Amino acid sequence: NAGVMxxxxxxxxxxxxxxxxxxxxxxxxxxxxxxxxxxxxxxxxMVYLQKENIIDESGMPKERFSAEFPKEGPSILRIQQVxxxxxxxxxxxxxxxxxxxxxxxxxxxxxxxx
Amino acid sequence: GQQxxxxxxxxxxxxxxDVSMNCTSSSIFNTWLWYKQDPGExxxxxxxxxxxxxxxxxxxxxxxxxxxxxxxFLNISASIPSDVGIYFCAGALQGGSxxxxxxxxxxxxxxx
Numbered sequence: 001n002a003g004v005m006x007x008x009x010x011x012x013x014x015x016x017x018x019x020x021x022x023x024x025x026x027x028x029x030x031x032x033x034x035x036x037x038x039x040x041x042x043x044x045x046m047v048y049l050q051k052e053n054i055i056d057e058s059g060m061p062k063e064r065f066s067a068e069f070p071k072e073g074p075s076i077l078r079i080q081q082v083x084x085x086x087x088x089x090x091x092x093x094x095x096x097x098x099x100x101x102x103x104x105x106x107x108x109x110x111x112x113x114x
Numbered sequence: 115g116q117q118x119x120x121x122x123x124x125x126x127x128x129x130x131x132d133v134s135m136n137c138t139s140s141s142i143f144n145t146w147l148w149y150k151q152d153p154g155e156x157x158x159x160x161x162x163x164x165x166x167x168x169x170x171x172x173x174x175x176x177x178x179x180x181x182x183x184x185x186x187f188l189n190i191s192a193s194i195p196s197d198v199g200i201y202f203c204a205g206a207l208q209g210g211s212x213x214x215x216x217x218x219x220x221x222x223x224x225x226x
Contacts, residue, residue, distance in 0.1 A: 004156075033213065042118070042202055042216030043157065056213060091156050095212075103214065105156030 002027065004094050004106035005074075012112045013082050021077040021109045025094030032075040033103055034067060037089040049075060082113045120203050120217030127193055128225050135220045136187040137203035145206040146179050146186040147214065150199045157202060161188070183208075193224050 005024040013019050025032050030051050035043040048056040049069035060067065064082075069075040079086055089110045093103035120137045127133055137146070145164055149157035161172050163179035163186060170177055176189045186205075190197055203217040 031212075035214075035216075040218070042120075042218045043204075043214070044216070045213035048212055059213065093156075103159075103212075105158070107154070107156050 004092055004104055006090075006092050006106035006109050008109060009107060010110050010112070012114060014114050015083055016081050019079040019082050019086070019111055019113075021079075021090050021092075021111070023075040023077070023092030023094070023106060025075070025092075026096075026104055029094035029096050029104075031095045031097070032069050033093040033095075034075075034077050035091045035093065037091060037108070039088075043091060046077070079111075082111075084113045087111055087113045118203055118205060118215055118217040120220060122220060123218070124221040124223070126223045126225065129193060129195060131193055132189060132191045133193055133197075133222060134187060134189050135201060135203075136185060137205075137217045138185040139205065139215075140184065142183045142208040143205035143215075144183075144208050146177070147204045147206075148175075148177050148186070148188045149202045149204060149216075151202060151219070152199050157204075160201075190222075193222075195224050195226050198222055198224050 007022050032049045034046040037043045045059040047060050047067045052071050064080045066078045089108045091105050091108045093105045095102040118137045118139050147162050148160045151157045161177040166183045167181050168179040174191045200219045200221050202219045204214040
């Protein structure tokens with residue numbers, strides 16, 4: 001089975017542009033989690049989604065950030081009007097069940113805001 | 115937000131040596147997990163712990179879930195060059211939340 005796929009692997013945006021990060025979960029997985037990692041830091045939870053539902057968005061910034069996981073297609077993390085502080089690695093994880101120990105991580109998208 | 119205090123932040127060891135690292139928190143965790151992250155990649159799960167006092171091994175790795183449920187340690191025995199990387203502890207807070215709280219990581223360097 002293919003693992004969790006994320007694209008693009010690297011994304012460069014200028015301040016004020018939009019960034020769209022995609023995550024295709026492992027086959028058979030219907031739970032998706034997004035985490036952000038700043039340089040020299042651990043991962044920080046952003047949002048947990050099931051198909052067509054946001055379950056927990058307690059880690060999402062109040063403005064400019066949104067996430068979706070449609071019935072068909074990948075999960076999308078969208079950042080509007082990016083600022084330099086948004087530069088980070090964004091990781092997606094997926095699980096078949098709602099389970100902390102069965103979260104498999106993708107390779108991440110490294111966002112650089114110029 | 116919740117934080118895990120992971121120490122040490124980095125270690126430089128010789129091949130063949132053992133290494134220990136630990137994580138502590140002021141909150142109670144239901145699950146403790148240890149991950150390894152290679153440069154440019156996502157974290158890979160090494161060991162998962164579910165019960166206070168549990169001691170689990172995976173090859174040369176051994177981890178324990180602290181009795182107080184507020185700490186965990188990971189040991190790597192007889193290190194080899196491919197053990198190089200960043201090791202993270204992570205936990206799921208009491209209350210059933212699926213989100214993981216991560217430590218800041220320990221960067222391990224192994225000199226051959």
